[in-house]
Amino acid sequence: MGCECNANQVAEMAVENRFEIKDLRHHSPETLETLRGLLASGTGVRPDLKRPHFFELEGDTCVFYVYVSPVDGSVALLATWPRSQEEAQARCH
Numbered sequence: 001m002g003c004e005c006n007a008n009q010v011a012e013m014a015v016e017n018r019f020e021i022k023d024l025r026h027h028s029p030e031t032l033e034t035l036r037g038l039l040a041s042g043t044g045v046r047p048d049l050k051r052p053h054f055f056e057l058e059g060d061t062c063v064f065y066v067y068v069s070p071v072d073g074s075v076a077l078l079a080t081w082p083r084s085q086e087e088a089q090a091r092c093h
């Protein structure tokens with residue numbers, strides 16, 4: 001089963017919810033701000049084809065794995081990881 005949302009819908013849901021991000025793993029404020037920017041732009045959003053409402057968002061240095069609630073539009077940040085080996089040294093937190 002695929003996800004019913006596209007990148008524009010993810011951005012719209014986040015805007016309607018004023019970018020409420022549930023940070024489940026205590027990421028840095030900078031990481032959360034980067035995620036907010038990605039959500040606002042709607043760029044670099046890829047749905048997880050195996051899990052409805054789960055998405056990967058690609059930033060300049062990190063990939064973010066999030067869940068967008070279909071009920072209230074809140075975004076749960078589940079994980080981050082570096083986009084490449086070189087960026088692993090910068091470590092996304």
